[in-house]
Amino acid sequence: MLEFVLNFLFPPVCGICGKKNKNWICEKCKTKLEKFEKNKYIKNELKKNCTNLEHIFFDEFFYIFEYKKIIRKLILRYNFVEKPYLSNMFAGIILNNKKVETILKSYDIIVSVPMDSKKKNERGYNQTELITNIILKKGNILVENRVLYKNKYTKTQSTLSLDERYENIKNAFLVKNAEKIKNKKVIVFDDIYTTGATVNEISKLLKKAGAQKILVLVIARV
Ligand SMILES: [Zn+2]
Known part of the structure; x- marks a missing residue:
């Protein structure tokens, strides 16, 4: 209704x-x-594909697009201008992607990269959470927004150097209700993958909390 x-x-x-x-x-x-669709599913060659990560805590990685031209424009518009309705379009792209459909079937839970409350209040929405909530309604997978939390205010990663990014993201997240992900196959969802520092840090925490397997799913990779 x-x-x-x-x-x-x-x-x-x-x-x-x-x-x-x-x-x-x-x-x-x-x-x-x-x-601009790549639909790249990386399973065995993570090290070769994520060269700047010293230790990789996720097991698989899937990205739909290359982050350039129209894709870049759309994501920026979605993130920095108030266009939450674009979440419907992005969720549609994800749910209609045949490869993603297969992935969703073999995983138990999706968590989205959280935002700190200050940023969320400024923008009025968390762009990745909006998308996963639509996936929750229409896809056949459990979305869990009560596991991963932002612990501190961090600077926007894109403004920082590689070393600064790691420092910035260190201890930035926190896992609650760990029993919800214990022995589960978990998808970590974010919009853009740049250096991977954020999703890797999150994967580390989720593994520590008992997650069995982790796949990082992003709309676009830089
Ligand atoms: Zn059109």
């Missing part, structure tokens, strides 16, 4: 061109995005 009312008040539009579209992306714009 709520969805019906919301659709009436804010009819679904294509996240790119703004034309009405019930799938939140029109065919024409979808074709534009597909050019």
